[in-house]
Amino acid sequence: MASVVSAQNPDYKLALSKSLLFFEGQRSGKLPPNQRLTWRKDSALRDGQEAGVDLTGGYYDAGDNVKYSFPMAFTATLLAWSIIEFGDGMAKGDEWINAAETLRWNTDFLLKATANLPNTVYAMVGNPYSDHVCWERPEDMDTPRPVYAVNTTHPGSEVAGEIAAALAAASIAFKTYDAAYSGRLLSKAKGIGQYEKEAQTFACAVLPESPTRTTKFTPGGLLFKTDGCNNQFVGALSLLALIYAKHLTQANQIITCGNTQFPPLKLVEFAKTQADYILGTNPMGMSYMAGYGPKFPQHVHHRGASLPSINTHPSFIACRDGFSYLNGPNPNMNELTGAIVGGPNDGTDYFHDDRRQSALTEPTTYANAAFVGVFAYFVDHN
Numbered sequence: 001m002a003s004v005v006s007a008q009n010p011d012y013k014l015a016l017s018k019s020l021l022f023f024e025g026q027r028s029g030k031l032p033p034n035q036r037l038t039w040r041k042d043s044a045l046r047d048g049q050e051a052g053v054d055l056t057g058g059y060y061d062a063g064d065n066v067k068y069s070f071p072m073a074f075t076a077t078l079l080a081w082s083i084i085e086f087g088d089g090m091a092k093g094d095e096w097i098n099a100a101e102t103l104r105w106n107t108d109f110l111l112k113a114t115a116n117l118p119n120t121v122y123a124m125v126g127n128p129y130s131d132h133v134c135w136e137r138p139e140d141m142d143t144p145r146p147v148y149a150v151n152t153t154h155p156g157s158e159v160a161g162e163i164a165a166a167l168a169a170a171s172i173a174f175k176t177y178d179a180a181y182s183g184r185l186l187s188k189a190k191g192i193g194q195y196e197k198e199a200q201t202f203a204c205a206v207l208p209e210s211p212t213r214t215t216k217f218t219p220g221g222l223l224f225k226t227d228g229c230n231n232q233f234v235g236a237l238s239l240l241a242l243i244y245a246k247h248l249t250q251a252n253q254i255i256t257c258g259n260t261q262f263p264p265l266k267l268v269e270f271a272k273t274q275a276d277y278i279l280g281t282n283p284m285g286m287s288y289m290a291g292y293g294p295k296f297p298q299h300v301h302h303r304g305a306s307l308p309s310i311n312t313h314p315s316f317i318a319c320r321d322g323f324s325y326l327n328g329p330n331p332n333m334n335e336l337t338g339a340i341v342g343g344p345n346d347g348t349d350y351f352h353d354d355r356r357q358s359a360l361t362e363p364t365t366y367a368n369a370a371f372v373g374v375f376a377y378f379v380d381h382n
Contacts, residue, residue, distance in 0.1 A: 001310055010279040013093040016375035018292055020095055021101045022338030022368050025304065028067060028138065029057035037100035039309035039334040043138035044145065047125045051147040053116065055125050057108030060137040064127035065138050069113045070159045074168040075365040080238065082373025085243050087173075089380030099372065100177055107170045107185060110163050117191050124148040125161045133323030137307050142319070164192035170210040203244060204257035206237055207266055211258045220283040220349035221273050228359050229342035231278065231288060235370030238271040242377045245271075257380045268381070275374050278340060283349040290363075291337035298331035299355035301362035305336040306355060326355055339363035340371055 024037040028044045047067070048055030083090065083099055090096040113122040130143045140329045150156030160266045171186035205214045206223070215237075216224045225233040245267035248255065253263040280287040280295070287293035291298055300306070306325045307317060312333075324332070332355070346353045355361055 001272070010276050010281070012275070012375045012378040012379075014089065015275075015279055015292060016093045016095050016372065016379055017098075017118070017287065018289060018338035019340070019372050019375055020098045020102050020338065022290075022336060022340075022363065023059065023105070023365065025302075025336045025339070026059040026061070026365055027057075027105060028060055035215075037337065038335075039311060040304060041139045041310050043141060044125070047145055048112070048122070048147060050053035051111070051122070051144065053122070053147070055109070055112055055122055055147060055361040057105065057112065059106060059365050060138065061366070063300070063305075063358065064128070064131050064327070064362045065136075065141050065143070065303060066128050066131050067109075067124065069110065069121070069123045070162055071364070071366050072106055072125045073110060073162040074158070075369045076103060076110060076166035076368065077101045077162070077169050077238070079106065079372060080166065080173040081197060081243070082239065082369070082376060083173040084169070085246060086373050086380065089376035089378070093376065093379040099376075100174070102372075104181075105171060107167060110166060110186060111184070114163060114167075114188055114192065117188070118364050120149050120151045121156070121163065121192070122147060122149045122158045129334070130149070134319035135185060135303055135307075136317055136319055137304050137310070137322075137324045138315050139304075139310050151274055160192050167192070171193050200255060200257075202237075202269060203255045206241060207255070207257065207262060209260075209262070209266070211260050213257075216347065217342060218347060218349045220277065222277050222344060222349065223274060224281065224345070224347050227345050229362065229364060229367065230345040231340055231343040232364055232367040232370070234274050234278065234343070235367050235374065238274045239370045239373045241267040241271045242374060271374060272378065275371070275378060278371065284344075284351050286351070288341050288343045288351075290339040291335050297341050297351075297353045297361055299353050299361055300332055300336050300341060301340055301355050301358045301360075302332070302339070305332045305334045305339075308333045330359060336363065338368065340367050343368075 030042050058067050061068050090099050127144050167185045167189035171182045174182040204210045204212045218224050222232050245264040248264040278288045280293045286295040342359050
C-alpha cells in the first residue's frame, strides 16, 4: 500500500525501512519464516548442483533471475559500509537488525561462492541469454542454471577482489553483533587476497558550486551520468559524499576546489538534494521508490513483481507466457516495496513509467544498497 508523505518533508525513516524491505523481493533460495514480502516464495533450490556445490541463496541483482557474484559483492560492500558509518541512524529508525539480516543474506552466499578457495571463485549462476528470452517468476524458473567460475586457468581478479572487500567490510559491520561470524568473514577475506587526494577530487567533481565540477545535473537538480540506470550513480555518489563529509568534519578539514573552499556541509546538502529528489521533490512530483508517497512507478521492470503471485495463481506460467504481463498496460501485480528504479536518464527530468524500458524502471540491489546508508544518515541528522 502506498504511503502518504509530503515531497517537501521526506520521511527518511520510512524510506530507510522500505529501502531494506526491497531486498526481500530479491531473495533467492529457501525463504525464511519471517519473510515480509509474502508474494515471493522459494526459488532456485538446486543452484550449484551442476558443479557439485551449494550455491542456493543470495540475491537476484535486478529484474531478472540470474545471480552475479560481482554486483552482489558490491551490494554487500555498500550495505556493510552503511552499517559501519551510519548504524546509529539505522538504530534510531529501528532498522539495524533488518540491515544486518539483509547483509547476512548476501554474505552467506558469498561464503558459498568462495567455498573452494584458493582454486575457485563462483562468479555467476544462470545464463543471462536464456534467462532474458523468458519472462517468468523465479518460482517457475525452468531455464538452465549453469555455474560460471574463475580459477587459475580462467582468472578473474575483479570478482575475487570485490568479494574480499565485501567480506572484510561485513566483518567490521558484524563485529559487535556476531563476533564468530565476523571472524569467519574476515578469515575468508584474507584468503582471497592515496585516499585523501582522490577524495578531494571526487568532492570537487560533484559539488554543484565547484569551479572544477565535472558532473552534470538535470534542470530539476538530479545528478545525471548515464542513459542507463542513472540512480545507481546518484545513490553511490550521495553515500560517498556523506561519508567524506563525516570524516572531514571529524578532522576539522574543508574542501578545496581550485581557488574555492567549501565546508563539509556542502557535501551533505548535495546528498540531501539527491535523496529528496528520489523521494518526490522533483518536477514530475513523483517518488522513484515503489511504495513511497502518493505517486510512484507502477510498472517496475521486474519479473516477479509484474506476474501474479503463486498465492493467487499457483499454476505454472511458462517462459513465453509471461510476456503478456511485460508488454501489457496494467500496473504490476505485486508491489516491490522499496525498489528504487533507474529513474530519469536523458538529462531532463522526464520519466516514462514503462515496464519495457528497463533503463528507466528496473531496480537493482546496488542502487538500493547505497540509498540505505543515505537514508540512515538523514534519520540521524534530520
